[in-house]
Amino acid sequence: MNAFMDIQVHAQMLADQERMQSYRDALHEVVQKDDVVVDFGTGTGVLAAFACQAGAARVYAIERLPIVEVARATVAASGFADRVVFYEQDFATVDLPQRADVLVSETLGSFGVGETSFGTLVDCRERMLRQSGRMIPHRVRLFAAPVSAPEFYDLLSFAATQRFGLDLAAAKELALNQHQGTHITTTQCLSPAIPLCAINLATVDRSTADRLDIQVDFPLEKEGTVHGIAGWFEADLTPSVTLSNAPTRRPSSWQHSFFPLLQPVALIGGEHLTLRLRMDCLDTDHFIWRWDSRIARVEHGIRVMVAHFQQDSFRGRIISRNPLRSTAPAYAPRSTPDGEVTRFLLEHVDGTQTEEDLIALWHRQHPPTTAPDQRSRLQRLIRRALVLGDIA
Amino acid sequence: MNAFMDIQVHAQMLADQERMQSYRDALHEVVQKDDVVVDFGTGTGVLAAFACQAGAARVYAIERLPIVEVARATVAASGFADRVVFYEQDFATVDLPQRADVLVSETLGSFGVGETSFGTLVDCRERMLRQSGRMIPHRVRLFAAPVSAPEFYDLLSFAATQRFGLDLAAAKELALNQHQGTHITTTQCLSPAIPLCAINLATVDRSTADRLDIQVDFPLEKEGTVHGIAGWFEADLTPSVTLSNAPTRRPSSWQHSFFPLLQPVALIGGEHLTLRLRMDCLDTDHFIWRWDSRIARVEHGIRVMVAHFQQDSFRGRIISRNPLRSTAPAYAPRSTPDGEVTRFLLEHVDGTQTEEDLIALWHRQHPPTTAPDQRSRLQRLIRRALVLGDIA
Secondary structure: OOHHHOHHHHHHHHOOHHHHHHHHHHHHHHOOOOOEEEEEOOOOOHHHHHHHHOOOOEEEEEOOOOOHHHHHHHHHHOOOOOOEEEEOOOHHHOOOOOOEEEEEEOOOEOEEEOOOOHHHHHHHHHHHEEEEEEEEOOEEEEEEEEEOOHHHHHHHOOHHHHHHOOOOHHHHHHHOOOOEEEOOOHHHEOOOOEEEEEEEOOOOOHHHHOEEEEEEEEEOOOOEEEEEEEEEEEEEOOOOOEEEOOOOOOOOOOOEEEEEEEEEEEEOOOEEEEEEEEEEEEEOOEEEEEEEEEEEEEEOOEEEEEEEEEEEOOOOOOOOHHHHHOOOOOOOOEEOHHHHHHHHHHHHOEOOOOHHHHHHHHHHHOOHHHOOOHHHHHHHHHHHHHHHOOEO | OOHHHOHHHHHHHHOOHHHHHHHHHHHHHHOOOOOEEEEEOOOOOHHHHHHHHOOOOEEEEEOOOOOHHHHHHHHHHOOOOOOEEEEOOOHHHOOOOOOEEEEEEOOOEOEEEOOOOHHHHHHHHHHHEEEEEEEEOOEEEEEEEEEOOHHHHHHHOOHHHHHHOOOOHHHHHHHOOOOEEEOOOHHHEOOOOEEEEEEEOOOOOHHHHOEEEEEEEEEOOOOEEEEEEEEEEEEEOOOOOEEEOOOOOOOOOOOEEEEEEEEEEEEOOOEEEEEEEEEEEEEOOEEEEEEEEEEEEEEOOEEEEEEEEEEEOOOOOOOOHHHHHOOOOOOOOEEOHHHHHHHHHHHHOEOOOOHHHHHHHHHHHOOHHHOOOHHHHHHHHHHHHHHHOOEO
16 A cells, blocks of 8 residues: 555644645745646645645646545635646646646655655656746755664664574565665764755756765764664755755654665774765656665774675565566566456447446356356456556 | 565564564464464564474465565575475465464454454464364454543644644544554553453354444543544463553554544543444455444433544545546446557467567557557556466
């Protein structure tokens, strides 16, 4: 289940007063009377409603998930039903009747990029926003710092299982090759935070927005044990409104991103951690993260390497063997019994036959004695094809 | 995404020492040397490994999710690869070569039933366990108490949004018709906990296991405000090992279930809360919960009704309009562009043509000028058909 199908997740975001106030302030600053606004990923519809409060004449609200029904109700109850048009579909298939003056979205993840790729926002900008239209946020900056997080690291490395005689090395390998969400405090940071990059969403092109390749050097100033690197964002909604989940600020509805090291490293002082961080977008909401971490110190004038780890989120994916074999280039798939039924459906749906017609037709073609449970299989596959969008 | 695709969820369960120790103790108590064991929903494989440690000659481990790869690796690294057979499929399609002496599962939700219905466990028992075979857990008891939980209630009722001029009544209606996971403390309980029922998994039949209909009366002994009813479980793994997430015990990896009232009710003392709680299983992991709550007090010898709420989880589902219209009996679906591609695939996969062959064939039939992005669409739909099992 997508997390945004859970109303509790929306409740937590809406309870974040700074998040709400910042977006409201930004929309009041940017939206002018009778503007056209696009709200990408409207969710519960609060940004669309804020845009109307700020004077927008028309808001196009895009949301592919069923939460859009909450947005419809919220916008209507707030008195803006006649100004907001909803697109309950993937943004890629949306074709607006006019270009917008303002594009707003709150799809920020714990490390800036997250719910959607920045390239997706660039796509929206290019297809939906007029020249010199305004974008909220218009710039996102990423920050990181090495951190000490022994309890969370013990959790990810399955330390608690050791007393039971189990070997969870495989699970540990997966967990330590994912960046995980957790809350970091400033006292856990072993060096000052370093800005990694700034992405100017108002001007960047898609291919640039969908890749990161950054190398930074953190002087490790405190003694302690480093367990990973924490990341967070600052989003400039407008020139005067900034929203951030930095650990120096009040706790927010966002967690922080934690990139664990393969092993904890005890520091004696004077070390540096050099991080090379890469991110590539597979598609709108799938990313590959790679983080190479080198820890070194200078002893008697000589630079000594203490640790070097190369990690990536591809190794952190839980993948079963079954679908893997079919990714080989020479693999030639064949149809299954479910596939035969789906093929039958797609051959016979034509906007005139109901579910019962289709089931009756199947039974005429396939004697029921050989396939006793075909009715429920047909019903299930019709539902599935509707949900998947193969039929409508 | 299913929550059990997230390695952090497994890490939290495995870090719960009482959960781990209880299941290990139970398996050591129940499994005899050379026993055959079924582990339903093996997850990371720890119960299968415990069964081997306890002397099992053969463990059949069933898990439909890709986490089964972690189980394979964990069982192998722990030295039990030759004794555990994995079924990476839905339990309903599993056909074991022999009946088992012991059926073990840890699919307990925050209110006992949760990850899977009790009826599913009964199905497993009837199809996989020999007569007089042993079941872990063999009995589950449910408990409840009215609670005061103002902060969590404010979250669910979107109290924080009120200062922004928004009307989130629709979202509130959804949120208050779901039972939500949260952590309750004993000080939040407004009456002693009352046992609701005991489900004897070793003897109950499926239709009984898949329904609850319970009425109980809670005397509200404390002053305060009641926001909902909290629920939790006690599971008897064996006659001597009990596992529970009761608030009186140490915090566990389970949350508690919170059934909110439609409105908070301020108590002056002497009230009773009468709860009728019903649960029906739609299928293995979908449930409809209904909770009717009546709060009354006696004034001058007369019973006065203070509040009466009827809530159910069907009203708590976020459902978009699009799929709904297609559930009308007279609805006649038609194919979409994705459906056309899927139909083409299902007509042409025959175990000899690779993905590239299929794409080349599509392009021969469909001039590329009219459909520039067909390659990625074909690749996506081939992947999807493989994942869905339409092709193999």
